[in-house]
Amino acid sequence: MQRAGKSIPFGWWLPLLVLLALAAHWRALPFSFFSDDFSVIHKLGARQDLSPGTFFRPLPDWTLWLQYRLHGPDAWAFRFVNVLLLALNGWLVALLAKKLMRPDAAVLAGALFVLYPFHLEPQLWIIGRSTAMAALFVLLALNTAASEAQPWPKAIGVFFFGFLGTLCYESALLLPLMLVAWFIILQHADKRGWHRAIGASAIAVAVHLVVRALLINRVANEYGSEFFTKPLSNYLGMVAKVLGRSFLPPCEEPSVQTVRFALLFVVIAVVGIWFWRTRKSEPQTRRVAVLLTALFGIASIIAIVGGVSTRTSESDRFLYLPSAFLCMLIAMCIDGMRSKGLARGLVVIAAVSWIMLLRNGMENWRIASETIERIIAETPEPPRDGRLLVSNLPGDHKGAYIFRHGFKEALMLNGRAAEGVLHVREDLGTTAITDSGDTLMVRDADARYDASAVLKPKP
16 A cells, blocks of 8 residues: 555545544534524425435435435534545545645645645535535546546446436536546546547436426526526636635735735736746646646636625635635645745645635534524514514525525424414504515514514623
């Protein structure tokens, strides 16, 4: 077995990455469900409804259904599995990196991925699991394609993992582009094996689209279609935002974030020039760097189309798969330093700073979790002969979701009465506007509850 470092066998790094992931996310395990979690868990678990719904991501839904059958609506257990998925993906990142760089650098890439602070959603938001599962199968497919297996077993493996990935999240649809980039940039001699692997991934995507169209009568729903209606300038601007947010935390001040991004781009350019010049005698290393950059760019297409926020952590799940290749690039740069003392120092600085950023991000989710629990606890019972009109439900706290959706399901999952409870966006006195935009007349027997009261400090 190939060894990573001086004493720890490479195979031991899977349990070590599990321990690292649990240690980094332990304080977040007791948090509540968030927003859409309530509606999805109630649909799959309490109602036993496994229909595709708005999105066609059946494989993560089946895992949520199975977990509910095993332990009920315990948020910590669902989140525990999400954290284990992070560790497993970190292991697959290390395995893939080992095919491209030294084992020490490969292990560092896996550890960096586990500690990466800007993809918290797939761990803390239960239904963010779909992103992590798609990344799992994409990484398995890439590892299979880059293996020394015979052409047909390789193609079958790529098809199998690629198709399973498409049943989890749309980022898996990018697998054929990744394989094409890998084959072209690294110029593999095994052309037959790679041609079959690329063809198998394309067939997996095609089969998925056909199955999706047959089962839900459309390829993209209204939500997904909206991503492709923006002007070209929006997508070009989002390229800079995605690159910036891949390295920097969100900031509510646009002017401050702009300066940060500008400095970051200068640093990236300097590091890129340094790396390229110091690797003149290592053409293969250069090609690997180009490949990882290309894979990062391809994996970022979902983030560019879907959009990430520079002001909050919202939608940082889109950075999950791109961060795998970014962490490989960072590990490769650190491993290439002549001064091992400087390299170790940078590893320590990166680990400490990323852990601090993780804690800062989890603090927003902690506040959101406590807000959710207070709202559920303080929501009064609906009157016997009337309705309870609930207004001013907070949508999020700095990107950590609260009640954009799922309020009634949250009540039901917590054993509270939900019949007769209506969430209204506006309370206008004698009338109210519901979530669906309908206007309803307020009756004398109706009661009101202003949920914004939980956001005010207690006297």
